[in-house]
Amino acid sequence: MKDTFTKSMSWLHTWASLLLGWLLFFIFLTGTLGYFQKEITQWMKPELPISVNKFTQQELVQIAMNHLKKEAPSSKKWLIKLPNSRENILSVTWSHVRKDKATAMGGHGGGRGKRTTHIINPHTKEIVKPRRTGGGGLLYRMHYRLHYVNARTVGRYIVGIASMLMLIGLITGIIIHLRKILKDFFTFRQDRNLHSWLDGHIFTSVLALPFHLMITYSGLAFFVFTYMPLTALANYDGDMRNYIQEAFPREKAIKIQGIKEPLASIEQMRKNAEAYFGSPIKSISIINQGDSSAIVNFTRENSTLFSSEKADKVYFSGIDGKMIENQSPNRPKATRARDILTGLHRGDFANIYARWLYFLSGVLGTFMIATGLVIWTKKREAKQKDTLGFKLVDNLNMVTIAGLPIAVAVYFWANRLIPIDVPKRAMQEADAMFIAWLAVSVFVFSVNSRKMWVVLFYLSATLYALLPISNFFLTGRHLAITIAQGDWTLVWMDLMLFFTGLAFWYTGHKVQKKISS
Amino acid sequence: MSITLGNKWLMSIRVLTAVIIGYGLTVLYTVAISKTLMILGLTKVNATVSMQLLSFLIYSIVVMWVFSVASLRKLWLHITYSMIISLVLIYLINMGLQ
Known part of the structure; x- marks a missing residue:
C-alpha cells in the first residue's frame, strides 16, 4: 500500500x-x-541625482517642506519620502482631497484626488524628471x-x-x-x-x-x-x-475643521520620532495640512516583520507638535x-x-x-524522443529557462535604447520584453534542436555582460563614476549584471560540451 | 499501482474530481471547522480567516487523497460520506448558534 x-x-x-x-x-x-x-x-x-545620501535628514526634510509650501500650499495631504539605504531618492507627493471626504490618520481615504509627485535634486533644489519606466x-x-x-x-x-x-x-x-x-x-x-x-x-x-x-x-x-x-x-x-x-477594520477618518492654523515645527517632531524609533525616518505624511485638525505621521526606515504593527508608525498633532496615541483599530x-x-x-x-x-x-x-x-x-x-508532446515540452523548456532571461535583458536594453520622449515609454519597454520572448519562441520552435540551448545562453551572456559597458556610452552612469561617487546601489547593479553575463557564458560553455560529447 | 495511466477517461474524471469536487470539499470543511471553532469560543472573524488561511493546506491534502484512493467507486463513496457529514455538522451548529 x-x-x-x-x-x-x-x-x-x-x-x-x-x-x-x-x-x-x-x-x-x-x-x-x-x-x-x-x-x-x-x-x-539614470537621471536621478547621485549621492543624495550626503545630506542629513534634517536638511532633506527642510528642502522637501520648502518645496511643498511653494508648490502645494492649499493641498490637504502631503507626503515626503526620504532617501534610505535602498533608495537614493527624495520625493514629495501631494493630492487635493475632495471636501466631503475625510482622511484617516494613516493617510488613507479622502477620496482619490489628483496626486502629483516631484522628485527633488537636493543639490540644486530643482525637480528631476527621470525617464518613464516600469x-x-x-x-x-x-x-x-x-x-x-x-x-x-x-x-x-x-x-x-x-x-x-x-x-x-x-x-x-x-x-x-x-x-x-x-x-x-x-x-x-x-x-x-x-x-x-x-x-x-x-x-x-x-x-x-x-x-x-x-x-x-x-x-x-x-x-x-x-x-x-x-x-x-x-x-x-x-x-x-x-x-x-x-x-x-478601517481607521477612523479625521474631519477637516475648516480653521486655518499653521503647522508646528516639523524638525522638532522629526527629532522626537527618530528618538522614539531609534532609527532614521523613511517617510512623513501630513494629513489635513493647514487645518487645525492636522496630523503628522512618521514611518521608520527599518520596519519590523510585523509591518502593520504600531511600532512602525508614530503620530503627532500638527498644531502643538505633541505625540498622540495611535488610534488605528487593532486587527x-x-x-x-x-x-x-x-x-x-x-x-x-x-x-x-x-x-x-x-x-x-x-x-x-x-x-x-x-x-x-x-x-x-x-x-x-x-522512449518518446520523437513524440509531439516530448518536442513541445523540450522546446518550451528552452523558450522558458534560456529564453526568459533574454527577455528580461531586452527589457533592460529597451530602457536604455528607447528614446526618452516617446509616448507610453514605460509600456514600450515591457512590450520589448515580450516581443523578444516571442521571437525566441518562434526561433526555438522553428529550429527545433537542442543546440538552441547553447545559442540562447550565449545570447543571454552577451546581452547581460554588455549592459554595464553600455553605461559608458548611453547614460554616463558607468562604473568609473558610480565607484568614485560611492553610489553602491548602481555599482552592485552593474557588477551583478556583468556577473549574470559570466554565469550564462559558463552555462552555455558547459552545455555545449555536453551536447557535442 | 493505484492509478491506471492507460485509461485517459478514468484519469480525466479523477483530475476533475480533484480540482472541482476537491475545492467544494475544501469549502465545506473550512466552513464546518470554523463553525466548530466558533462554538469553542473563537470569534467569527478569527474562525473564518484562520480557516481560509488553512484552506490551501486542506485543498492540497484533499487533492492528494483523491489521487491516492485506488478505486473510483470507493473514492466517490468517501466523498459522499464526508459531504453529508460536513453538511449535517454545519446545519446542526447553525441551529445551535441561533
Whole structure:
C-alpha cells in the first residue's frame, strides 16, 4: 500500500508540476528580481541625482517642506519620502482631497484626488524628471498579476492556480523523498545522466525547502479573500462587506475643521520620532495640512516583520507638535497571522543580508523548477524522443529557462535604447520584453534542436555582460563614476549584471560540451 | 499501482474530481471547522480567516487523497460520506448558534 501511495504521489508530483511549470518559472524569476526592485528601478532611472545620501535628514526634510509650501500650499495631504539605504531618492507627493471626504490618520481615504509627485535634486533644489519606466516594480508586479491581462479577474486567478500546483508539487515532492531525503541531499553523482539532474533538483529543493514552502503558502495568503470567498460568505450569510469590515477594520477618518492654523515645527517632531524609533525616518505624511485638525505621521526606515504593527508608525498633532496615541483599530488575530505571512513573503523588514538570502533562496527556487522541467524530458528521451508532446515540452523548456532571461535583458536594453520622449515609454519597454520572448519562441520552435540551448545562453551572456559597458556610452552612469561617487546601489547593479553575463557564458560553455560529447 | 495511466477517461474524471469536487470539499470543511471553532469560543472573524488561511493546506491534502484512493467507486463513496457529514455538522451548529 505504501508503495502504491508513493507511486501515485510521484505521478501527481510529475504532472501537477509540469502543467504550469513554465509559468511558475516566470513567477519565481520575476518575483526573485522583485527583492531588488528598488535597486533595479534606480538603475533604470539614470537621471536621478547621485549621492543624495550626503545630506542629513534634517536638511532633506527642510528642502522637501520648502518645496511643498511653494508648490502645494492649499493641498490637504502631503507626503515626503526620504532617501534610505535602498533608495537614493527624495520625493514629495501631494493630492487635493475632495471636501466631503475625510482622511484617516494613516493617510488613507479622502477620496482619490489628483496626486502629483516631484522628485527633488537636493543639490540644486530643482525637480528631476527621470525617464518613464516600469522599473523593477513592473517585474515585481508581473509575478503576481502577469502582464497584458486584467490583474483582478485573470492574473490573480491564474497565479493562484499555479501557486496551488506549486504547493502540491512541494508536498508530494517531500512525500516521495521523505525517507531518503537526508541521504539524497548529500549525494552528488557527477555522471552525465539523469541522476545528476535529479541530484541538482533535490539539492535546490531541500536546501531552501522552508523558503519554498513559506513563499508558496504566503503567496496564496495574499489573495485568500479572492480564492476562498465561499468560506466567508457562508459564515457571514452572504454579507461580504460585513466580513471585510470585521477582518480589516478601517481607521477612523479625521474631519477637516475648516480653521486655518499653521503647522508646528516639523524638525522638532522629526527629532522626537527618530528618538522614539531609534532609527532614521523613511517617510512623513501630513494629513489635513493647514487645518487645525492636522496630523503628522512618521514611518521608520527599518520596519519590523510585523509591518502593520504600531511600532512602525508614530503620530503627532500638527498644531502643538505633541505625540498622540495611535488610534488605528487593532486587527483580529487571524488577520494579523495573514499579515505576518504576507510580511514574510514581501521581506520588507529584511536588511541587506536577509535580502540577499531571500534573493538566493528565490534563485534556488527558480533552479528547482528549471531542473524539474529538464528531468521530465531526461526521463522520457529514450522512449518518446520523437513524440509531439516530448518536442513541445523540450522546446518550451528552452523558450522558458534560456529564453526568459533574454527577455528580461531586452527589457533592460529597451530602457536604455528607447528614446526618452516617446509616448507610453514605460509600456514600450515591457512590450520589448515580450516581443523578444516571442521571437525566441518562434526561433526555438522553428529550429527545433537542442543546440538552441547553447545559442540562447550565449545570447543571454552577451546581452547581460554588455549592459554595464553600455553605461559608458548611453547614460554616463558607468562604473568609473558610480565607484568614485560611492553610489553602491548602481555599482552592485552593474557588477551583478556583468556577473549574470559570466554565469550564462559558463552555462552555455558547459552545455555545449555536453551536447557535442 | 493505484492509478491506471492507460485509461485517459478514468484519469480525466479523477483530475476533475480533484480540482472541482476537491475545492467544494475544501469549502465545506473550512466552513464546518470554523463553525466548530466558533462554538469553542473563537470569534467569527478569527474562525473564518484562520480557516481560509488553512484552506490551501486542506485543498492540497484533499487533492492528494483523491489521487491516492485506488478505486473510483470507493473514492466517490468517501466523498459522499464526508459531504453529508460536513453538511449535517454545519446545519446542526447553525441551529445551535441561533
